[in-house]
Amino acid sequence: MHEKMLSHFGPLHWWPGDTPFEVIVGAILTQNTAWTNVEKAIANIKQAGALGPERLRKMPRARLARLIRPSGYYNIKAKRLKSFLDFLHREYGGSVKRMFREGAEVLREKLLAVNGIGPETADSILLYAGGVPTFVVDAYTKRILSRHALLDGNEKYEEVKQLFETNLPRDAQLYNEFHAQIVNVGKNYCRRKPHCDNCPLRGTLDRKAERKIGVARPRRPRGRGAAK
DNA sequence: GACCAGGCACATC
DNA sequence: GATGTGCATGGT
Helix, strand or coil: CHHHHHHHHCCCCCCCCCCHHHHHHHHHHCCCCCHHHHHHHHHHHHHCCCCCHHHHHHCCHHHHHHHCHHHCCHHHHHHHHHHHHHHHHHHHCCCHHHHCCCCHHHHHHHHHCCCCCCHHHHHHHHHHHCCCCCCCCCHHHHHHHHHCCCCCCCCCHHHHHHHHHHHCCCCHHHHHHHHHHHHHHHCCCCCCCCCCCCCCCCCCCCHHHHHHHCCCCCCCCCCCCCCC
16 A cells, blocks of 8 residues: 555655654644644744744743634643643753653653643654654544455554554654555545545455455446446 | 544543 | 543635
């Protein structure tokens, strides 16, 4: 799947963010939210000249909430950003670079303990801001794999993550690009039709697997009465 | 006007 | 451990 998507779309160069800190802010703001809305929010923070760990940490929460309004859930997200910024200040003196000097396993656990950072956000921060080879699982990952009968849909986050990490080389660049490609095509897998026959990755699986999940290529009508 | 978007925490059973 | 709910804007 990865090779097929990569050759079709080319490298996507994720994450869209100028600095590791901006990537982290984006990872929190994009929770259950369209990226275009996050861009507006980050632009507002930049315009206020506040896109830095200490400046954001010192900003009153109500003002931060106003700036990030376009990204939705702005009250809860202002609180979550503050939680992370306090953590970064407390544990690493406000230095992202110092934070990533921490061992990957330990850092992941610490991030998960921060209010507002769950598994996907933690892994996005580790992979896209820190270059740590940890696979990011999101709603699209589960939807696409389910649609291609590689999951039944009831697997938990860690199980899906392990599926990727135990079957691929432990390579941050590969994980980065693969997940980016997944998100890129994910929106084309309709949520409601369980057997959508327009799946972009049709042909990635063998014919038998495709038939099983109902995405087999339509066969050309043959014989008497066939369309011209 | 309904549906959707790169989740997460918290309450309840 | 499973399920339900609140959080909110902006694009299609």
